[in-house]
Amino acid sequence: MSAREEILGRIRRAVRDAPEVEIPRDYRTSVPVDDPVGLFAERVDDYRAVVHVLPAAEVPAKVAELVRGRRMIVPDGLPDEWTGGAAGGAELSGADGVVTGCAVAIAETGTIVLDAGPGQGTRAQTLVPDYHLCVVRADQVVASVPEAVARLDPVRPLTWISGPSATSDIELNRVEGVHGPRTLEVIVSI
Amino acid sequence: MSGTFLGMPGNFPKNAEKAVQNSQLRFNLRKATHTIRGKRASVVAELPDWKELRAAAKAVKDETLRHLDRYLVQLEEAVTRAGGHVHWARDAAEANRIVTGLVQATGESEVVKVKSMATQEIGLNEALAEHGITAYETDLAELIVQLGDDFPSHILVPAIHRNRAEIREIFLEKMPETPDGLSDEPAALAEAARLHLRERFLRSKVAISGANFMIAETGTLVVLESEGNGRMCLTLPETLISVVGIEKLLPSWRDLEIFLQLLPRSSTGERMNPYTSMWTGATEGQEFHLVLLDNGRTDVLADEVGRQALRCIRCSACLNVCPVYERTGGHAYGSVYPGPIGAILTPQLRGMGSELDASLPYASSLCGACFDVCPVAIDIPEVLVDLRAKAPHGAAERAGMRVAGWVLGDEARLAKAQRLASRVRGLVPRRLPGPLSAWTDTRDLPEIPEESFRDWWERHERP
Numbered sequence: 001m002s003a004r005e006e007i008l009g010r011i012r013r014a015v016r017d018a019p020e021v022e023i024p025r026d027y028r029t030s031v032p033v034d035d036p037v038g039l040f041a042e043r044v045d046d047y048r049a050v051v052h053v054l055p056a057a058e059v060p061a062k063v064a065e066l067v068r069g070r071r072m073i074v075p076d077g078l079p080d081e082w083t084g085g086a087a088g089g090a091e092l093s094g095a096d097g098v099v100t101g102c103a104v105a106i107a108e109t110g111t112i113v114l115d116a117g118p119g120q121g122t123r124a125q126t127l128v129p130d131y132h133l134c135v136v137r138a139d140q141v142v143a144s145v146p147e148a149v150a151r152l153d154p155v156r157p158l159t160w161i162s163g164p165s166a167t168s169d170i171e172l173n174r175v176e177g178v179h180g181p182r183t184l185e186v187i188v189s190i
Numbered sequence: 191m192s193g194t195f196l197g198m199p200g201n202f203p204k205n206a207e208k209a210v211q212n213s214q215l216r217f218n219l220r221k222a223t224h225t226i227r228g229k230r231a232s233v234v235a236e237l238p239d240w241k242e243l244r245a246a247a248k249a250v251k252d253e254t255l256r257h258l259d260r261y262l263v264q265l266e267e268a269v270t271r272a273g274g275h276v277h278w279a280r281d282a283a284e285a286n287r288i289v290t291g292l293v294q295a296t297g298e299s300e301v302v303k304v305k306s307m308a309t310q311e312i313g314l315n316e317a318l319a320e321h322g323i324t325a326y327e328t329d330l331a332e333l334i335v336q337l338g339d340d341f342p343s344h345i346l347v348p349a350i351h352r353n354r355a356e357i358r359e360i361f362l363e364k365m366p367e368t369p370d371g372l373s374d375e376p377a378a379l380a381e382a383a384r385l386h387l388r389e390r391f392l393r394s395k396v397a398i399s400g401a402n403f404m405i406a407e408t409g410t411l412v413v414l415e416s417e418g419n420g421r422m423c424l425t426l427p428e429t430l431i432s433v434v435g436i437e438k439l440l441p442s443w444r445d446l447e448i449f450l451q452l453l454p455r456s457s458t459g460e461r462m463n464p465y466t467s468m469w470t471g472a473t474e475g476q477e478f479h480l481v482l483l484d485n486g487r488t489d490v491l492a493d494e495v496g497r498q499a500l501r502c503i504r505c506s507a508c509l510n511v512c513p514v515y516e517r518t519g520g521h522a523y524g525s526v527y528p529g530p531i532g533a534i535l536t537p538q539l540r541g542m543g544s545e546l547d548a549s550l551p552y553a554s555s556l557c558g559a560c561f562d563v564c565p566v567a568i569d570i571p572e573v574l575v576d577l578r579a580k581a582p583h584g585a586a587e588r589a590g591m592r593v594a595g596w597v598l599g600d601e602a603r604l605a606k607a608q609r610l611a612s613r614v615r616g617l618v619p620r621r622l623p624g625p626l627s628a629w630t631d632t633r634d635l636p637e638i639p640e641e642s643f644r645d646w647w648e649r650h651e652r653p
Contacts, residue, residue: 003278007436010488011259018497021253027242027448043461093392109462122474123425123467127418128392146447154408154443155272157473160450160466165418168458169331169347170354170376172222178330178380179387180418180465 031144036107037188040141043110047163048176049184056189059135060084063099066133066185073098073125077118082135092124097131098181103158105141105188106148110163112136112186113148115156123157132181134161138190195341195525201549205522206514215351215519222350223510229459230507230563236461237451247448248567251501254406254439255491261406261439262482268409272471274478279433281485286317288481289398289431293323296429298396304413304423305329306400307345307504308433308483310526311539314398325398326390328419330383337364343520343528345506346457351519354379387419397423401434402503403449404480407442410470411480414453414463424467425474433481436488437500449503452565456505486539495576499534501566506531508560508570514553523550530560534573542581551577586625608642615640 001009033039041051054062063084072086073095082099103115112134114120126132142148152158165180176182209215234240254261266276279285293301301318303309303325315325315336327336334349335342338360342348349357358374365386372382399420403412411432413420424430440446454463472478491497509515509529520528524546525536533550542548551574560570583591597607611618615638622630 003280003284006280007278007482007484007488008259008262010484011262011436011491014488014492014497015256015258018256018494021249021256023249023253024242024245027239027246029447046461047464106462111462116474123421127421127425145451149444149447149450154405154410154468155470157470158466158468159421160462160468162460162462162464164464165416166464167330167376167380167417169329169334169349169417170357170379171218172225172347172350173376175376175380177377178384178417178419179328179391179422 027146028144029146031108031147033107033143036141036143037138037190039143040105040107040110040136041186041188043107044112044163044184044186045110047110047166047184049110049163049186051186051188053188053190056137059187059189062187063133063135067097067099070096070131072096073121073129075100075119075121075125077120079119082119092128095129097133098125098129099133099135100126101135101137102140103156104148104151105136106143106145107141108144111148112161113152114159114161115152116158117156123159126159126161127180130181131183131185132161133185133187135187135189138188141188199546200524201545202522202524202553203549205524205546206518206553209518209522214353216517218351218353219516219519222347223516226459226510230456230510231459233455233459233461237455243448243452244565244567247452247503247565248501250440250445250448251566252498254441255437255497255500257441258436258439258491261441262436264406265404265409265439266482268405268407269471269478269480270409272409274409274471274480277479277481279481279483279485282312285312285433285481285483285485286314289314289433290318290321290323292429292431292479293318293396294321296396298323300324300326300390300394301396301398302326302328302390302394302423302427303332304397304399304415304420305332305348306398306433307526308400308435309398310342312433312483312485314433326387326394328387328391328423329415330380330417330419333383333387334360337361341521342526344509345504345527345529345531346509347506351521387422391419391422391426394423394427396429396431397427399423399430399432401432401438402453403446404434404439405441405443405446406439408470410443410468412446412466412468414457414466416458416464418465421465421467424469427476429477429479431479431481433483435483435485437491437502453503453505456507456563456565486541489541490535490538493538496534496538496573498568499531499538499573501568502531502535503566504531505565507563507565511559511563513555513557513559518553523553525550530554530570530574531568534568534570534577537577537581542577548581551581605642605644608644611638612640612642 060081067084067086101119102112164184331349344350354374401411515529527535533553556571
């Protein structure tokens with residue numbers, strides 16, 4: 001008998017008399033938040049990431065200021081006004097940073113989610129460079145985790161990012177900056 | 191190379207006795223577990239619907255286990271449709287054989303690893319080493335354990351038993367490129383690990399991971415982590431092999447809305463862990479293999495009381511609140527699964543044939559703190575008590591219990607026995623002789639009264 005058949009057979013014998021289960025979903029699936037952008041900014045800041053909340057018209061200048069002097073990766077499909085004039089095309093191994101958009105952002109947890117869509121690059125492009133600048137549109141910010149899950153497509157490769165790379169492995173002290181980007185900077189465009 | 195726990199000698203009381211004499215260990219553990227307890231409590235308190243999330247998580251897991259056969263087949267179809275390859279492994283040896291074969295097929299002799307409990311459980315690194323394949327752990331704590339030729343002692347932070355000075359010593363000795371001037375600041379130590387692993391990430395062709403969740407409906411795998419070593423391993427190599435226990439399944443994509451709230455808050459005490467990666471099948475040109483591991487899980491599933499242990503999402507909250515774990519540390523449990531969850535999982539996965547495994551159900555005071563914090567509501571004390579009944583008991587204990595049962599089963603016999611005990615009470619020693627001393631060494635014998643309550647009641651209250 002194949003391992004597959006044997007394991008499936010063992011499972012069927014094991015649960016033969018187990019009761020059926022009803023799943024109560026009484027938890028919050030949407031959370032009323034007065035100012036999702038404000039809460040998102042506060043929670044991102046808690047992770048010691050840098051956050052700017054700016055009117056959309058001021059975003060291009062801010063991006064330009066932040067990427068100046070850095071060799072940046074500019075992913076395909078990033079709106080021109082978010083490139084800060086960076087030429088892009090930097091090789092993965094030689095890049096200092098990357099600038100992206102995102103798919104969705106979560107206020108309660110201070111999380112941004114990338115789904116490899118336009119302007120978000122490949123997973124490696126947002127991982128290898130030491131600096132990640134992410135521009136979030138206000139309409140991409142949802143209040144809670146269930147609202148984000150509902151907006152995402154699981155078939156796409158997803159990366160959920162909550163602050164810069166960190167570890168708590170030494171005496172359970174949080175230290176920012178291990179293998180992923182050591183600096184995460186987020187601009188919320190309102 | 192860190193060793194394997196399989197076939198470890200001793201028993202929990204003996205191991206614990208040794209461990210509690212190590213004052214450095216006790217200091218490290220106390221500091222770490224108390225830090226994390228406080229963090230967890232504050233982020234859990236932020237969610238007004240924690241109770242409802244917990245109830246939903248428990249039910250989702252129970253429902254998954256009830257129809258695990260159907261969901262596994264559904265997962266297999268979804269992963270295959272998305273270009274991945276699915277393998278089934280009855281036990282550790284079969285899983286190790288499959289993974290070894292897959293690595294050999296790539297022609298590589300080095301692999302990078304994301305921290306994974308399942309591959310620790312099956313001793314994968316040792317099995318690969320026998321075939322000339324070197325596995326490099328990339329999680330900071332796993333790296334500390336591997337370089338220190340040590341055993342993990344905690345599910346989430348395997349090097350919790352080491353303090354910063356000890357870690358510095360290990361790095362200086364085992365990472366040749368580390369400058370002598372390395373300080374013992376956690377930030378400096380993390381930086382040293384970053385430099386040590388950077389090149390390896392960029393050149394490795396094969397990675398091995400576990401997974402926190404698998405979604406049956408979509409074939410999606412989910413890995414939660416903090417450092418970015420997970421993203422490095424999951425993203426950069428050409429071949430990715432994930433070894434995952436069959437119980438790690440969730441039926442639908444939507445179910446993640448529950449578990450992505452419960453796990454980070456229970457585990458590291460954060461609203462969200464820094465990085466979570468989700469991928470479905472072969473992604474961005476990668477070759478993807480999923481190895482589904484039984485290794486005793488279907489035996490656990492067959493036990494009506496014990497099967498709830500398969501709900502576990504490996505958050506380690508139960509370790510951090512356990513008064514026994516806090517004093518003995520993880521090594522005393524002789525398993526990759528230490529603490530309260532280990533005390534019910536290990537004897538069920540491995541059976542209670544060894545002295546060590548049979549002693550684990552007793553590695554608890556049954557205080558219930560573990561049950562209170564468990565995000566999937568595993569009633570650990572209930573399973574412990576059930577396992578104690580099933581554990582092998584010595585001839586003397588069985589004889590003693592038979593006598594006790596005979597005496598307690600009859601009112602007249604009990605009264606006679608109590609009167610006899612009262613008469614000889616001056617002669618009963620504080621410490622019992624011979625094999626009975628095992629009982630009195632760790633317990634005070636109760637004071638025997640001059641007169642039993644029953645007799646006193648008879649004299650005073652009966653008309």
